[in-house]
Amino acid sequence: MSAARRPLPPSSSLPAIRSLNDQPETCILSALGDLYVLYCPLPTSLTFQTYSTPKDPPAAVDSGYASDNDEDKSEDEDECGFELRDDPYERAFAERWLTSFLSRAEELTCFKSEDSQQHAIDKASCVLASFFRQDEEENLEDIEITRDYRFNLNLGSYEAKEISESTESEMITVQLTDGLAGRDNADHTDVGLQSWGAAFIFTELMCASPARFNFSRDNLGSAPRIIELGAGTGLVGIALGKILPRLGVSLPRIIATDFHPTVLANLEANIIKNFSSLGLGKDSVSIQVAPLDWETPDLSAPLDEQVDVLIATDVIYGPQHAVWLRDCAARMLKPDGVFWLMLTVRTTGKFEGISGTVRASFDGRHGIRNPHGCVLTILDEECFARPRGIGRGDESEYRLFKIGWAS
Numbered sequence: 001m002s003a004a005r006r007p008l009p010p011s012s013s014l015p016a017i018r019s020l021n022d023q024p025e026t027c028i029l030s031a032l033g034d035l036y037v038l039y040c041p042l043p044t045s046l047t048f049q050t051y052s053t054p055k056d057p058p059a060a061v062d063s064g065y066a067s068d069n070d071e072d073k074s075e076d077e078d079e080c081g082f083e084l085r086d087d088p089y090e091r092a093f094a095e096r097w098l099t100s101f102l103s104r105a106e107e108l109t110c111f112k113s114e115d116s117q118q119h120a121i122d123k124a125s126c127v128l129a130s131f132f133r134q135d136e137e138e139n140l141e142d143i144e145i146t147r148d149y150r151f152n153l154n155l156g157s158y159e160a161k162e163i164s165e166s167t168e169s170e171m172i173t174v175q176l177t178d179g180l181a182g183r184d185n186a187d188h189t190d191v192g193l194q195s196w197g198a199a200f201i202f203t204e205l206m207c208a209s210p211a212r213f214n215f216s217r218d219n220l221g222s223a224p225r226i227i228e229l230g231a232g233t234g235l236v237g238i239a240l241g242k243i244l245p246r247l248g249v250s251l252p253r254i255i256a257t258d259f260h261p262t263v264l265a266n267l268e269a270n271i272i273k274n275f276s277s278l279g280l281g282k283d284s285v286s287i288q289v290a291p292l293d294w295e296t297p298d299l300s301a302p303l304d305e306q307v308d309v310l311i312a313t314d315v316i317y318g319p320q321h322a323v324w325l326r327d328c329a330a331r332m333l334k335p336d337g338v339f340w341l342m343l344t345v346r347t348t349g350k351f352e353g354i355s356g357t358v359r360a361s362f363d364g365r366h367g368i369r370n371p372h373g374c375v376l377t378i379l380d381e382e383c384f385a386r387p388r389g390i391g392r393g394d395e396s397e398y399r400l401f402k403i404g405w406a407s
């Protein structure tokens with residue numbers, strides 16, 4: 001890593017907001033990098049993103065999963081910005097600048113690519129969020145973000161039950177609270193406090209084409225059991241809980257699982273928010289949260305029955321994840337069950353090569369066999385480009401794997 005420069009006061013170093021389009025992209029990225037270094041100090045030997053000097057090429061967008069080790073970071077580096085960081089005038093100036101920048105960022109034409117624009121937006125949001133984080137008087141609720149996401153459910157030949165044929169009956173709304181991942185700087189495992197691109201794309205696909213997933217009364221029968229692995233904020237499971245009754249699937253039983261305590265608490269709150277006001281009819285959905293760690297899975301109740309459908313989005317970002325998930329799926333999936341796995345492909349940095357672990361782990365020749373002699377394998381694979389406005393800059397594409405037992 002290049003040596004860090006002494007941070008300059010935001011009020012004298014940030015480019016004027018009105019002239020941003022006249023600035024080279026490197027100037028804006030460098031200004032954001034300086035703000036990041038100044039206001040997001042990290043514990044010794046940890047950096048969330050590498051610091052780029054004006055001469056460096058734009059740093060790759062960090063997926064936010066974990067920090068890079070930066071052994072060169074010296075204590076002096078941190079001390080040099082200490083006084084500046086505590087200066088209320090400079091902080092207020094930086095806050096105003098970041099707010100204005102974010103309100104215009106989508107329209108700025110000075111960025112050479114969508115990726116660098118997204119990188120700049122991510123970085124600005126990150127610094128702005130850190131201001132809220134630093135304020136001890138604000139509690140978690142104040143810095144959580146709750147949004148309504150709407151998806152158009154294509155009912156196709158399925159008949160909407162007890163719902164008139166209005167446009168609204170085809171709209172699925174999911175209300176989600178994203179917590180602030182990495183709120184505790186020492187914890188880089190709470191990535192499930194955010195909703196990731198793969199979850200949105202998977203939900204869009206489910207709604208646009210439920211038949212692609214065989215989500216119908218005929219295929220799933222009554223009271224199908226469905227488990228989501230690494231559910232995070234719960235978007236997919238919650239959407240499914242709203243979709244299935246509209247497709248005529250009665251009494252679906254959905255369990256959203258994760259391993260991180262804070263993520264589980266946020267997940268549970270999201271589920272309550274989405275389902276507490278719905279009346280319990282004869283076709284009502286049962287949706288609950290349960291802890292499950294793929295590395296050491298405890299398959300006691302309520303996870304003790306095999307399932308018809310397993311779902312997981314963006315859960316492969318460590319070298320062992322695919323193997324752990326395969327071993328879980330082998331124990332959890334019924335002989336005729338299907339595991340829908342949406343992989344996010346990241347080709348840069350520490351994630352390089354990780355996407356290949358899915359095919360290696362679910363390889364029909366060497367895979368796990370069940371007592372019937374069937375092997376857990378990839379039955380189908382589809383690739384999706386990242387649509388504009390969804391996902392982060394380092395997500396290059398998404399792959400949907402249909403995994404099941406084959407003889």
Ligand SMILES: C[S@@+](CC[C@H](N)C(=O)[O-])C[C@H]1O[C@@H](n2cnc3c(N)ncnc32)[C@H](O)[C@@H]1O
Pocket residue numbers: 189190191192193194195196197198199200229230231232233234257258259260263292293294295312313314315
């Ligand atoms: C990138 S997030 C994706 C969350 C969600 N599926 C989405 O697409 O928005 C990865 C999720 O996997 C969970 N996870 C990571 N390692 C896990 C493990 N060993 N066991 C269970 N969940 C895990 C994380 O807590 C997080 O919720």
